[in-house]
Amino acid sequence: MAAEQLDEIDAYRTMWRIRLFEEAVEDLYGRGMMHGTMHLSIGQEAVPTGACAALKEGDQITSTHRGHGHCIAKGADLGRSMAELLARDNGYCRGRGGSMHIADVATGNLGANGIVAGGPPIAAGAALSNQLRGTDQVCLCFHGDGAVGEGAWHEALTLASMWQLPVVFICENNKYGMSMSSEKAFKVEHLSEKAAAYGIPGLTVDGNDVEAVFESVNTAVERARAGGGPTFIEALTYRWRGHSKSDKNLYRTREEIAQWRAHDPIAAYAAVLLERDTATQEELNAVADEVRTEIRDAVRFGTQGDEPTVEAMLAGVYAPSPVDARELGARA
Amino acid sequence: MAAEQLDEIDAYRTMWRIRLFEEAVEDLYGRGMMHGTMHLSIGQEAVPTGACAALKEGDQITSTHRGHGHCIAKGADLGRSMAELLARDNGYCRGRGGSMHIADVATGNLGANGIVAGGPPIAAGAALSNQLRGTDQVCLCFHGDGAVGEGAWHEALTLASMWQLPVVFICENNKYGMSMSSEKAFKVEHLSEKAAAYGIPGLTVDGNDVEAVFESVNTAVERARAGGGPTFIEALTYRWRGHSKSDKNLYRTREEIAQWRAHDPIAAYAAVLLERDTATQEELNAVADEVRTEIRDAVRFGTQGDEPTVEAMLAGVYAPSPVDARELGARA
Amino acid sequence: MSDLRTMTYAEAVREAMATAMTNDDRVFLMGEDVGVYGGAFGVTNDLYERFGTDRVRDTTISELGIVGMGVGAALTGMRPIVEIQFSDFLCQAMDQVVNQAAKLHFMVGGQADVPLVIRTPGGSGTGAAAQHSQSLEAWFAHIPGLKVVMPSNATDAGSLLLAALEDPNPVLVLEHKLLYKQSFEVPAEFPRAHLGEGRIEREGTDLTIVATSIEVQRSVQAAEQLAQSGISAEVIDPRTIKPLDLPLILDSVSRTGRVLLVQESAKFGGFMAEVSASIAESPAFGDLQAPIKRLCGLDTPIPYSPKLERASVPQVEDIVAAASALVGEW
Amino acid sequence: MSDLRTMTYAEAVREAMATAMTNDDRVFLMGEDVGVYGGAFGVTNDLYERFGTDRVRDTTISELGIVGMGVGAALTGMRPIVEIQFSDFLCQAMDQVVNQAAKLHFMVGGQADVPLVIRTPGGSGTGAAAQHSQSLEAWFAHIPGLKVVMPSNATDAGSLLLAALEDPNPVLVLEHKLLYKQSFEVPAEFPRAHLGEGRIEREGTDLTIVATSIEVQRSVQAAEQLAQSGISAEVIDPRTIKPLDLPLILDSVSRTGRVLLVQESAKFGGFMAEVSASIAESPAFGDLQAPIKRLCGLDTPIPYSPKLERASVPQVEDIVAAASALVGEW
């Protein structure tokens, strides 16, 4: 089956959604309206956008601490996402999870993860489930370059390759795992070379080129769907902001940042779409403007949400068991 | 610097020591004189023998649950080893450790490990210590093929390669990690291919050829000593016995076992030595006979040891602190 | 129910797994050497022949990975059972057990459940030494989001495993390696059990002994000896330590006025500390006629020597002695 | 000693590390982002400039690996300090902490020591949610072979770290992320401290409050408020929870007759259960005029919402209320 086409305007819109969502988050955080920590993926929008565009309904993703983009690209509601970051009861996680634990299980987003490489074993498990249930679902596992240093990542790839599971690992190599440069950390030229150790295909793509990401993930997803097993894709990209708010940016140069900002995945894609005559500048502007409105609405939805309650929280530690708790409690 | 020569008769004697030590252990266990579990390396003697022969005084090893061979090859006293397995106070670990925790820190054996892949991070740490202390010591890390599936192994190789540490990983690939075949588990033809993922040299050698093991480890140790960083060596070998006493040998065939028994590393080396005129058959027989006496003495030493006491055990949970405990206790 | 049969604890676990796999397509098992090898303790035995290698899956030696895969499978509609060969190796898998499985339902605001069962043997007594003999239940009982089960006999091993498989939460089933080969009388069908429901294992009036896992049978044996000296000991098996059937314990303590808490694990910071603290905070505190007393493993790693190993954990005679002393305290 | 200076808890940790590295060539530090980044909480800051990248080593994200390397280095003559960025990530490293570091000295019959210091921040209060806010001290206190330190102020952060570095055993230093930026008055030199020695943080006669880590200052603040209602609370900081200075606690409890145990961690199976059980087993039990009471974190993962997060762990007002109620019980 030939690779599906990427819907170009959709992809363009999704990248703007991620960008403007995160700019809004940054602003809210700066104004003290949002608490906790924050990992922004500004500059990396092409990876989740291209990757998720290659998925069908029913396909799953696992996400990371830097997961707003994954969440949005997989189709999450902006309002409920923003509400979660604002710690409201109408957020995806009812204010219990926040940015690092956003999930939208209905759309197949099995959750962000505060643990580096927490996702890969879970993704492999979802893929095993897909295989056992005999569906054609594929799980896409986002992780960073830093995650490659974790034993969990190695075990996930080992098991996924042994069982030829329908899972695609996509490494967002933004050159740093917090401050550790992936070049220093890993003694290979491309992280994708590590795929050979698991006997699976590995490739490196330009992570700031949304179509390149789409193509590579699409091929990998189709392979996985057809029973061809996992693929490891390294997408080269860059985060413009610091790792989180504690980052003083001492481990990288201004020049490096400037150079990568010049490779803005959104601007680059706009240029492609204009050159291709897919859209006019006005049409592209309109997309961004529409998204701006969506984000404003999302912030409003979030700020208008109720505060969560302690009672509901306590009732939410365990999923309700089939046995009526009162039946047991009655004796007490 | 040219590779040192292997002392052939020494190597031959060491293999016999391992073989006969383990046969004695098996016998004692069978007669109910030894308790716990038992992992025999009969059939694998050439790996520890060849590998440890490439080490100098001061070099370290980390060992595994199947560690009698490593321990003996690194120079442990047979009597104290046997005493440990017999749970006596004159054993290496005063009866606290047993087979899975035998260590002989004075000769650089940092210890067997009941945990699969427990050793690799510790070995990397010893190597880091060697590097920081500016010595020319090298640490040799024994591990099984099954250990390659553990995250700990991956993390150890990642860190060791990043820092170019003086450590050599030697994988005793005996085809199974208990019952899981390494061929099924790992989607590479040779486990040594995994070395490339860490940017370090990897090679596969005949683990039943004591000289081949010696040569490869010797080269790797010299490289490490000279600052050239880690090497990963896969030594192909086979255990004649089951994994442990719980093994019903259902996962492998009689033919396979028979075939490997025909490749007895000791008999093969005897043939080499005879052909080379290094020794006569009588001389070789004498070596085995001497070892037989050593083992008998070792068993006697062990069975004559005292039972350990609970008091000494309790005093042995913590190393004594510099601060006088009574000083603090006095207040009580 | 009147038909009793004899079966080992390991056989009961196996039968429960077979029943679950027969009744529910979503149930499958994975772990190290659970297939053709039959499990390190022979628990799975021929299950792979009966249910095939898709549903009885041999894994690589990757505890973190396999528990994580269990989490992923549980999140997406399956009911995985993950076997960890020795509970000591849960150390390898703690992130997926504690940071993922236990918290996911909560963190995602109830959007998803993690119906994952992890089975693993703990305990000492086989000469396997410090890295293969721990009793780590206290760790898991402390983690909100987990349930923790400790079956002390074959019937419970079956019943509680089936209950665990019906629960939408991650459940850790801590079996005991010394119990595996023991035979028990078991009803024709495993009676339905509820996680969180304890049991009075033996009734008594002079003191209450609360014990877990293998210490339950040691306590019952001790109670029989105590009876000969005229001391009537009630023995309680909580069966599930999280959630804990505290009402059952408090009621007994209020009746007897004395309580001895017995665990195999090292004393300091062990699970019975929680039971002690809970009693002290409860109304039953006022009914105590003697201080709450614990009898636990020594604060040492489990040693290899059989003599030392035996001395490191409470034996029948230790329980008898401690109970007698406690009843002696007026 | 009369010269006091003001410094943050983080600065105290840093100064102690610098002192140790200056005085002892064997001391070095490794961890994630401890170099040029200065540490996730800024604790290491400029240490890498002062001591070089050989002794202040940035690692990959491999907690099990780096703790294991610490074990190997400690076994072979070094005195490593391993920083784990958040104590939650100890989950990744449990095998090396629990199965290796804690047991090695014992398992090898005393042939080797593991003088390894692991520093890591625990606790909630920064909105980092369930996987970055746990207080897991109870786990480690339960493991024979480990020592566990919980400094509640800058002086202790320095003194206890230096004591940990002098100890031949593996020591886990559980710092608190909310304390890092707090300023404290600190003597010119860190006074020599001994692992296992607690301290009366504030004297009192009506009840004893035993608290750890950040709950010590909350308890002292509560004690000040209680004083205004005529209640005199003694506050005890064990400082080291393993080994525990039980005599200090028991002596206080015997004097006051009432005890409130305060911890941030989830209640069930938490460390204060051990303190409660130890008191109940001691002669001080007879001096109690009210039941032993715990005030702990709720049995829930730490939530993200600031409102929920605050409600999940004991605050000053909760301590005041619990202490008042306890004194009200005659």
Ligand SMILES: Cc1ncc(C[n+]2csc(CCOP(=O)(O)OP(=O)(O)O)c2C)c(N)n1
């Ligand atoms: C197990 C674990 N270790 C450490 C951390 C702290 N931490 C959070 S993100 C991060 C860097 C991750 O790097 P990478 O995987 O490249 O993702 P990126 O942040 O670059 O998107 C670190 C060290 C963590 N959250 N989990």
Ligand SMILES: Cc1ncc(C[n+]2csc(CCOP(=O)(O)OP(=O)(O)O)c2C)c(N)n1
């Ligand atoms: C972490 C851990 N997981 C599982 C085990 C149980 N176990 C002991 S040895 C073994 C097989 C190891 O295989 P390999 O590394 O190939 O060594 P071999 O036994 O073949 O020498 C297993 C699964 C263990 N000891 N530690």
Ligand SMILES: [Mg+2]
């Ligand atoms: Mg990165």
Ligand SMILES: [Mg+2]
């Ligand atoms: Mg093997």
